């Protein structure tokens with residue numbers, strides 16, 4: 001054995017990958033209007049972490065999230081989520097897989113205007129077959145957690161942008177999905193509500209078998225990240241690590257620069 005290796009302790013068990021996306025390619029449009037949005041993107045996230053994806057507007061963050069969440073097909077590469085390769089799943093299997101495993105908070109909230117706030121939050125539970133009464137009870141509990149317990153009977157258009165965003169967050173968390181994916185979750189929130197929401201995401205990420213992916217350019221929340229993937233012009237240019245909130249399995253990792 002090479003003597004310089006003898007003092008290196010046994011490696012700890014490798015952290016488990018939640019998302020392993022490699023070589024992702026995506027273009028929109030045809031001919032001269034074709035734009036190449038994701039360029040050989042590699043993106044990994046592990047159990048137990050909050051991974052943030054940051055980068056300038058238009059660099060491809062939402063496109064990458066949609067690919068990872070299986071809501072948009074890609075032109076090339078593999079996306080493996082909890083050991084399932086999304087590209088090999090049928091449409092129906094993918095829909096079931098997403099409903100069970102992924103809580104997605106869209107940049108535009110996507111609330112259903114004709115339903116009450118609590119009914120909106122119930123949707124993932126009803127899709128899973130939970131009875132209406134039970135679903136409503138759990139929805140109200142989820143709304144309590146984002147500070148909207150009193151507003152459950154109202155329609156979304158009676159709520160401010162920040163309140164609607166918190167409803168979308170309650171809906172993404174209500175069925176306790178192991179993977180929570182959020183696109184700019186704090187864009188419409190003031191500091192206090194941003195903190196409430198990030199504390200919720202932290203609790204999710206620290207629960208067994210869970211991970212949270214957040215697209216953001218809100219530097220108030222960077223300190224909640226375990227790692228940050230920096231994206232620019234369709235590429236991940238660097239992955240950095242935060243030390244303050246780092247979970248134990250990243251203890252020995254150092255900042256990783258993927259490009260010089």
Ligand SMILES: Nc1ncnc2c1ncn2[C@@H]1O[C@H](COP(=O)(O)OP(=O)(O)O)[C@@H](O)[C@H]1O
Pocket residue numbers: 028029035037055056057058059060061062063064
């Ligand atoms: N469905 C689409 N059709 C055509 N172009 C799109 C579509 N979605 C995104 N784009 C383009 O892809 C690029 C990246 O968009 P997006 O992923 O939304 O960026 P970000 O979330 O980083 O702001 C932008 O130029 C955007 O206009």
Ligand SMILES: [Mg+2]
Pocket residue numbers: 061062063107183
């Ligand atoms: Mg976006």
